[in-house]
Amino acid sequence: MRISDNQSPVMWENGSLAIRLPHGKGCRVARGHRMACSLVAIFIVLTAVGATGSQPKRVLIVHSFGSVAPPFTTHSIAFETELVGKMGERVDLDEVSLDMARYSDSTLQEALVEYLQKRQSHWQPDLVVPIGSPAGVFVAQYRDRLFPETPILYTGMDRRRLPPDALEKNAAFVGENFDVPGFIEDILQIAPGTKNIAVVMGASPVEQYWAAAFRKEFEPFTNRINFIWLNDLSLDQMLERTRVLPPDSFIFLILLLRDATGVTHNADEALQRIHAVANAPINSIFQHELGLGIVGGRLYQAELEGIESARIAVRILHGEPASSIPPKVVGPLSPRYDWRELRRWKINENHLPPGSVVLFREPTAWEQYKAWITAGVSLCLVQAVLIFGLVANLVKRRRAERSLSESEERVALAADAAQVGAWEIDAATNEVWVSDKVRDLFQIAPGTTVDYAAFEERVHPDDQPLRDSAIKRAIETRGSYEIEYRIRLPDGTVRWISGRAHCISDGNGRSTRLLGVSMDITERKRAEKEAMEQRDELFHLARVASLGQLSASLAHEITQPLSIILINTQVAQRMLAGDTPDIAELRDILADIVGENIRAVEVITRLRALLKRGETRRLPLALNEVIEDVLRLLRSDLAARGVTVQTTLADGLPDVPGDVVQLQQVLLNIVTNACDAMAENPQKDRILKISTSAQPGKVRVSMQDQGRGLGESDASQIFQPFFTTKSHGLGIGLSISQSIIAAHHGRLWAEPNEGCGVTLHMELEAIAPASS
């Protein structure tokens, strides 16, 4: 506990008095006044502009007993601090000590006067402040010689100590007027049974003065109290005596500057030493001694005197005539006591006068640790509440968790069944959270930290760009994506993953997260692939069947060039057998042979492609070329059937994505069907018109025959499997053709003609032509 007197710059700290001792001259400032000092400095700088060369106010402090002599020291520190702080301009402080406790010889005083006179030729003070009665007496005595014009502020002394006319000449007074009987009354107030009062006092002149004064004042009490005067003893003897005082004794310490043996003492230290050994309670005069071992009472406060005198010093320095200021007597403080001493000497607090302040109360466990106990209890309460809350919360959470874990289990079950793993990526930090299933899927060891890269390195290199761009787009557009990609596991197996994710943003772009699920779709992909293979196989079989029907024509397509080659070769042989072979003709023949050979190879290549069992491959195709290819292949067949094909192929058609073999197969089917349909027509009416045209975003092929037409059957019925009007064939050609076109995301449909026959339309998505 710390107590600070508001009026005092001296603080009680941990029960002991901390005194800031003056050191050196100039701006000696207590910590609390440093700010004020700074302000002063600023003020000085500001006023210096208007009052160049103005001298600082000079104050000479005259100490009575040296710089360390309580209570005077306490007084002087308070005075200096307050003066500097309140002055408002620079103060030049100087001090001189009479050291009267040590030297009381008048010859020394004379030397001191001379010394001060010499100093003044260099440094003339604006104010002289004697502190303590010896200094006051000295200044009053030598004033005319030393400071005839300088105002004097007497302070730190009892008015009775000054000569009667001291205040008449340009002087002010701030001091105490000791109520000496009061000291005894205070003792009797708290210790009514006191029979002996041991008076501790030094033997210096001032102490002798006070000893006489006190002895006189004590007289009214002598009938009931035995005063034991220890002022003719050394400190050690005093200590000895105070140790063995008779019962019902009290020690009263007035001053101890110099003991009877001539040893100078610090009164405060002496007090503490006595307190350490004495068998009776101690009292004293000054407030600053409370805490050092005295019990307490109406104490005088040296600091307050110092501060009061500083205020008056300011007024004088600012030009107020010192004599105009009425003498100020600083009375004792309200009674205050040291709780520890009260307790030690078993002094009942009920005996204390009303309005008493008990300091240094060593609190009981409750008092001492009230805050802690309060805090502790509060903490316990808070904890209890918290614990209750937590328990309640826990119960609630358990319940929630149970239902959550139930639903989680359900979700997990569903997720497991669906092979779904959940994950979350923070786009800003790249932090990744994954469910165990995701670890399973991607074969990332449990417990290891997962980052985006861990995912990334599993993704099949071929599918990385697809996945990257999908994720990037989702983040940019705050949208979602659904992709299928492959991953490669550490053991080399490749699995298909379906990834769906949605980008979640808090709206201001601070946090962007991607929430997603991943699913193993390898089985589905396998089934799809199998179905695809089966479909391809079906297409292939159908193709082989159609080609089988065309075998004669197709054979002709090959034998035709071979026949030409044979004839040409034989001609050449004949020519060479002659006498004068025509070289030019021979060259021509050889060129023809080469040409026909190439043609035969082309036919074989085309046929082989059609017969090959291959998986679907989508490449950009020019439909016109596909049509021309098919017609070339069918040339012999068309010729044999006497069918004339009239083509109207549009220029500049966009390409379509497609499998060339499958599209040839479709066209081949449609053309042979048309030929079949027109087989009974007279040859002039066996005309197949094939045209191509660009439709919005699409390319259309129309094939118009002049056959029997659809008859009673529906236009869509002809695409049913095994639907046929022919005596030969299975009736799967058009059905398969439609499947192929559907697989190309296209459309194949039939439309009856105005007259006779049918037109089959085939539409395929166009590849957008590259913008130039």
Add this chain to the structure above:
Amino acid sequence: MSNPTRIVYLLDDEPGMVKAVTRLLRTQGFQVQGFTSAASFLETYCPGSDSCLILDVAMPELDGLCLQRRLTHNGILLPIVFLTGHGDIPMSVRAMKAGAVDFLTKPVKDVDLLRAVRAALARAAEQREAAAISARLTLLTPREREVMKHVIAGKLNKQIASDLGTGEQNIKIHRGRMMHKMGLESVAELVRIAEKLGIGRSED
């Protein structure tokens, strides 16, 4: 007998084939005219020469067999050698019945083709000869025709006179006129032509 120009007509929708076959026939001294469409052939062709036609069966617009029928229908006796990429037996039978000289399947050997062409041209010559004889026959009187039949049958004048109930001298005159009208000098020649034209047999 006169020796008219001998032309080999060639019709195939395959230009390479037309070119190659033309080349072959020309090296063998034939006069060749090649066509890739029936229409252009029909425009160009004119009867009156010892000609033949090498005809592709499978052609758009008008196939070989149809053309053959049309020619026959129009009384054009043009010996035809069929050349086909994928002929079958019924097709060849039909063609042969309709008077085709030969029915060859591609690829064809040069010798086979040349033999067929020669045969066709020979047929053309015969047909021209036969046509000439037929024309002469129309000049004969009924009596002269009867006498001719008997001569072909190998009867002597006296036997013929007795069969026809007339004098031997009369028979001699009819026989002489008949031989003159037919442009023949010997009975042997008459018999050969008669065999070729089938005269006498149908009337037996």
